[in-house]
Amino acid sequence: MSTNSRPTIWEHAQSKGVSRRDFLAACAWMTAMLGLPASAVAQVTKALETQPRIPVLWFHFQECTCCSESFIRSSHPGIADIVLDKISLDYTETLMAASGKQAEDALHDTMTKYKGKYLMVVEGSVPTADGGVYCCIGGRTALDIVQEAAAGAKAMICWGSCASNGCVQAAKPNPTQATPIHKLISGVPIINVPGCPPIAEVMTGTIVHLLAFDRIPQLDGLGRPKAFYSRRVHDTCYRRPNYDAGLFVNSFDDENAKRGYCLYKMGCRGPVTYNACGVMRWNGGVSFPIQSGHGCIGCSEGNFWDNGPFYRHLPNFPGFGIETTADKVGVALGAATAVGIAAHAISTNIRKRHLIKEEIAASEDVKDCRAEQGGCEIK
Amino acid sequence: MQKATLGRVYVWEIPVRFYHWLNALSLVVLCVTGYLIGAPLAIQQATEASFAYWFGKVRFIHFLFAYIFFFNFLFRIYWGFAGNRYANWKNFIPYRKNQWKEIKQVIAVDVLQRDNTPIETIGHNAVAGFTYFMTFLAFLFQCVTGFGLYAAMSKAWFPKMFAWIVPLMGGDFAVRQWHHAFMWFFILFALVHVYIVFYHDYVEGRGEISSMGSGWKFIEKEYHPTLKDEKSAGEKK
Numbered sequence: 001m002s003t004n005s006r007p008t009i010w011e012h013a014q015s016k017g018v019s020r021r022d023f024l025a026a027c028a029w030m031t032a033m034l035g036l037p038a039s040a041v042a043q044v045t046k047a048l049e050t051q052p053r054i055p056v057l058w059f060h061f062q063e064c065t066c067c068s069e070s071f072i073r074s075s076h077p078g079i080a081d082i083v084l085d086k087i088s089l090d091y092t093e094t095l096m097a098a099s100g101k102q103a104e105d106a107l108h109d110t111m112t113k114y115k116g117k118y119l120m121v122v123e124g125s126v127p128t129a130d131g132g133v134y135c136c137i138g139g140r141t142a143l144d145i146v147q148e149a150a151a152g153a154k155a156m157i158c159w160g161s162c163a164s165n166g167c168v169q170a171a172k173p174n175p176t177q178a179t180p181i182h183k184l185i186s187g188v189p190i191i192n193v194p195g196c197p198p199i200a201e202v203m204t205g206t207i208v209h210l211l212a213f214d215r216i217p218q219l220d221g222l223g224r225p226k227a228f229y230s231r232r233v234h235d236t237c238y239r240r241p242n243y244d245a246g247l248f249v250n251s252f253d254d255e256n257a258k259r260g261y262c263l264y265k266m267g268c269r270g271p272v273t274y275n276a277c278g279v280m281r282w283n284g285g286v287s288f289p290i291q292s293g294h295g296c297i298g299c300s301e302g303n304f305w306d307n308g309p310f311y312r313h314l315p316n317f318p319g320f321g322i323e324t325t326a327d328k329v330g331v332a333l334g335a336a337t338a339v340g341i342a343a344h345a346i347s348t349n350i351r352k353r354h355l356i357k358e359e360i361a362a363s364e365d366v367k368d369c370r371a372e373q374g375g376c377e378i379k
Numbered sequence: 380m381q382k383a384t385l386g387r388v389y390v391w392e393i394p395v396r397f398y399h400w401l402n403a404l405s406l407v408v409l410c411v412t413g414y415l416i417g418a419p420l421a422i423q424q425a426t427e428a429s430f431a432y433w434f435g436k437v438r439f440i441h442f443l444f445a446y447i448f449f450f451n452f453l454f455r456i457y458w459g460f461a462g463n464r465y466a467n468w469k470n471f472i473p474y475r476k477n478q479w480k481e482i483k484q485v486i487a488v489d490v491l492q493r494d495n496t497p498i499e500t501i502g503h504n505a506v507a508g509f510t511y512f513m514t515f516l517a518f519l520f521q522c523v524t525g526f527g528l529y530a531a532m533s534k535a536w537f538p539k540m541f542a543w544i545v546p547l548m549g550g551d552f553a554v555r556q557w558h559h560a561f562m563w564f565f566i567l568f569a570l571v572h573v574y575i576v577f578y579h580d581y582v583e584g585r586g587e588i589s590s591m592g593s594g595w596k597f598i599e600k601e602y603h604p605t606l607k608d609e610k611s612a613g614e615k616k
Binding site (some may be wrong): 221222231232235241242243244245246247248251256259264265269271272273274298301302303304307313314315317326327328329333334337338341344345347348351352354355358360 | 417419420421422426428429430431432433434435437438490492495531532542543546551552553555556560565566567570571574577578581582584596
């Protein structure tokens, strides 16, 4: 039995009438979910027996709630399992029953009571323009709330592209100066879980990792869990063999589209997007965009809104306006260079005329030795 | 006449010439395959993926020549320290006053053609040297971005050394775009480079074109490194 003052996850499960068998089954699920071998089941079980339910504060700022929508559709582990049993979700604007003063009280109770122990979860970016007035909750700016809550957080998870890299509201010209959380907060471990939205199982998987091991998962250079973001959509795409074979869809209504060839030429962002869509897929593994015949738009990559258009492989070249690719700029510069070369060649024959004429005149003095009998001398 | 007063100078040693042509080949292959990777041919064929692999081959050739290009480039940097005076790294960075003077002179004589004073330099003139330095920076940029992109599809340690560029530039998309845009730098460079070689050979008659094959240039006696000394030594006697 735990020596913690709060009940552990196992104790909490018992109080809900969960049998030991069901608890162990859940532990095995979690282990599989984390991609660990069966030998790690005991470790996960031990962790859940000794870890108390972690208090979670879930904030919503500049966003569309699609991350929450995705999260509540998690199938393995099920969402009820996570929200009701594994964590103690003390504050979240969309799901909690309380509102107004009661909600704010719950927030402050957790922040003071579990200082340094609660998990902070952020959905949405934070506007910084004009003192942050573009996103206020309970009369306070998002920036203010984030800074206060982050000060006592054990770790922070940034859900979705909004919190990880700004998403659509940070697209040019970014009027509210929407800023991803990692650019505002330091001193707290931050896990970025980008995607618009992230895959449900990736979200729950990240939480499960924190629960099972009480530490943040291994992260890549952009702060994303390596378990889910180390491979490109392209690398795990079932259409990949068509790419290597050079079999491409050339328009959405051609024969190749029907045959299910690679969508690379239709602007698919699979080759530049790091996500688990090709493996985990969506809605309980039913499908993902490419399987449904549409290219990846790279929703988990930074600035994906500005890297348009979505249906062309090469983006607009910065500073040259719509429909201008690097190739168009290159061809124009190449033509300009060719014109410059031609002009220079003409100029050379005019400006260097005297030099060249002297040389030509000197060459004419040299007689053709074979034509002249008895050879000749070079003057 | 001037022709009679020319003396041969061995300018480009074998390693420089070897580097030059291997580099030229690599650049052509990399540009062609790179362009194909960016914009694959539209082939309408009803086949199974298992029967074809042409795009995979194009990519393989691109990656293979990337390695050749990179190590050839490294070798050239080494030769900038080990090679003769015309290959030395000092020709490429205008850090001396007389290099800047020559830059102005070359612009006046060869670019704007306001002046017909001959340029004395036997190897790279100061503008050419500085342009090649810029080209080396572009080589470096293409190597870093290229291997940075390749790192995600390779288990080898070598490309992994360049993986840091991806988060620095904000993701694969940006890296890929700039890698693609820089291809045009090489195409423009090649156009101008080839023209200028012809221009110099035509105007100066020093054998600029053949020098990258034979290594020799034909230099007027008054600028010739040994003949001018002999001449002055002879005058002294």
